Amino acid sequence: MAGQTLYDKLWSQHLVKERDDGTALIYIDRQLLHEVTSPQAFEGLRLANRKPWRLDANLATPDHNVPTTVIERAEGNAGIKDPVSLIQVQTLDDNCASFGIEEFKINDARQGIVHVVGPEQGATLPGMTVVCGDSHTATHGAFAALAHGIGTSEVEHVLATQCLLAQKMKNMQVRVEGELGVGVTAKDVVLAIIGRIGTAGGTGYAIEFAGSAIQSLSMEGRMTVCNMAIEAGARVGLIAVDDTTIEYLAERPYAPTAEQWDAAVADWRGLVSDADAAFDKVVEIDAASIEPQVSWGTSPEMVTGISGEVPDPADAADDTVKRGYTRALEYMGLAPKQKITDIRLDKVFIGSCTNSRIEDLREAAKVAKGKKVAGSIQLAMVVPGSGLVKRQAEAEGLDKIFTEAGFEWREPGCSMCLAMNADKLGAGEHCASTSNRNFEGRQGYGGRTHLVSPAMAAAAAIAGHFVDVRQLDVRSFDTPSTAQEA
Amino acid sequence: MRQFEREQGLVAPLDRANVDTDLIIPKQFLKSIKRTGFGVNLFDELRYLDEGYPGQDVASRPLNPDFVLNQPRYQGASVLLARRNFGCGSSREHAPWALEDFGFRVVIAPSFADIFYNNAFKNGILLVTLDEDTVDRLFKAVEANEGYRLDVDLENQRVTTPEGEVLEFEVDAFRKHCLLNGLDDIGITLQDEDAIRDFEAKHRASRPWLFRDKVSA
Ligand code: SF4
Secondary structure (H helix, E strand, O other): OOEOOHHHHHHHHOEEEEOOOOOEEEEOOEEEEOOOOOHHHHHHHHHOOOOOOOHHHEEEOOOOOOOOOHHHHHOHHHHOOOHHHHHHHHHHHHHHHHHOOEEOOOOOOOOEOHHHHHHHHOOOOOOOEEEEOOHHHHHHHHHOOEEEEOOHHHHHHHHHHOEEEEOOOEEEEEEEEOOOOOOOOHHHHHHHHHHHHOOOOOOOEEEEEEOHHHHOOOHHHHHHHHHHHHHHOOOEEEOOOOHHHHHHHOOOOOOOOHHHHHHHHHHHOOOOOOOOEOOOEEEEEEHHHOOOEEEOOOOOOOEEEOOOEOOOHHHOOOHHHHHHHHHHHHHHOOOOOOEHHHOEOOEEEEOOOOOOOHHHHHHHHHHHOOOOOOOOOOEEEEOOOEHHHHHHHHHOOHHHHHHHHOOEEOOOOOHHHOOOOOOOOOOOOEEEEOOOOOOOOOOOOOOEEEEOOHHHHHHHHHHOEOOOHHHOOOOOOOOOOOOOOO | OOOOOEEEEEEEEEOOOOOEHHHHOOHHHHHOOOOOOOHHHOOHHHHEOOOOOOOOOHHHOOEOOOOHHHOHHHOOOOEEEEOOOEOEOOOOOHHHHHHHHHOOOEEEEOOEOHHHHHHHHOOOOEEEEOOHHHHHHHHHHHHHOOOOEEEEEOOOOEEEOOOOOEEEOOOOHHHHHHHHHOOOHHHHHHOOHHHHHHHHHHHHHHOHHHOOOOOOO
């Protein structure tokens, strides 16, 4: 009999019941909540007179709507100028208070983007099932946790029953073997994967990322990769447990302690695919072939290497693709065959649940150190993923490097990843962004997003257009790279 | 949840692939804490020529005359015909809420994104997956014939064209059952309360670190 994949193991460890109709009840260990997709779920509970099944499985924090300037944040919720956003954040506070759910409020040092906060607190552990009303919940799969994004009805379902109704997915393995080039990061790896398999390539699959290049990544890098599994259509991204995983979790506030730690670690060591496990699909990528990536269009699969050019719709494979390319070029204001390095930028955003962790900020800071943001850039901002990331970055002096170079140093939140708060692109503006989606209007009405790594974003800020970060004179600087966030 | 048995409705064609949830309902409208009222902002950036914001009076906004849903011939459509990978992107359930609120009961496409697929069924919207060639033929037929309607029958899992052609589709038994009966799946799951409690007790015994309420600080 063939062995089990990591996904198969996680699935069977949480299977409450298989039903005749082909669906299954899966037990959920952790639900993360934020202000945007939870109000209707709490309202549903109230209307049906139901209570949360298990309070300690839930953890909440506001992130999407929170302002990111120091002045606004000093006022707490009162600093939220948009009254509709304010109501949403207050509603989360009220719901958590009245149902008894733990919440890191707007000015708690632990507040931040849910997908940064969960792992940082050790609230995401290997072997857990993790859900959140947010498609980037796949991020947590970096810890060999079975993590799904869900809709609001499902948020309510999990609150009320501690279970999710699910159907088993198929197994896909994406193997990235070999060594990544200097200046090539986790973000480039995942963008290259999406460019290869397409935004629907993973639909219906749980993707396990494996291979020596994936194993060589830090937990931050692994989270970046799993974060974007959904951009390849997969609700779930996974990476097996190894020493890197376990070292990251030691002494995190929500992680097990004392003798439970040893038992947990012994259990976690088994969270790998068996050597003889069968995958329904395997994709192999040579790490050495990946160069720094830049997206040119309005879908994450519309991406190419920094030495590449914008495609010509005339070369498209079929009519639907051709129409898509034509429409994307028109929206992005780009010409066929234009060189990527010729794309001029107006704004730069370093942040989001893809790339706002300490390592991301260190990589960007390495490039920015001692340089200046180009005069043609109207705004270059760095938004840490959580209060604790911010504190750590400040302890390392990264904030100084950024501000001296001309970047704005902000308070934690989703910010311009989705532009629900005041941080937005204007119509027609091009932005080098470390976020995960370049959809039309995503970062502001008419805004033009190019997805890149933190190092590439910093380099673009300094040059005013895209440049190959591998060709920059990146001065190394000493950083306590193994330091734990306090 | 609203019940769905059969829809004999006017078809509107949305001829683009990878329609993402940001396009279905832009983020500024996600600030609402309600489940209703999203229909006027469905496809907001395609439908209007200006930038929309929540709470605005849409009657005074300039419509994009080129956008399909603004054309007189498609007024009152309840079946949306779309291209591959419809509903990709975020988990926002506001997307099916907006489609439903606007009046769509069925979306037909060659493929749908996973999370959107779940969300739509939980809101009484039937998603019909037909192969690429068939969808392509339907696009041509809709564009060629004003007032083109399809008869979508969930019980028998088939779509019938005005020419009498029958197109069969797959839908899983559970979703079909819930949709036909308008069932709330929390109620169904709670019928298995004992099984959940049993599982939870075993899970707690074998992996106590997953439960913080009992872990001493
Ligand atoms: S940072 Fe962006 S992608 Fe991540 S949770 Fe926030 S809005 Fe969503």
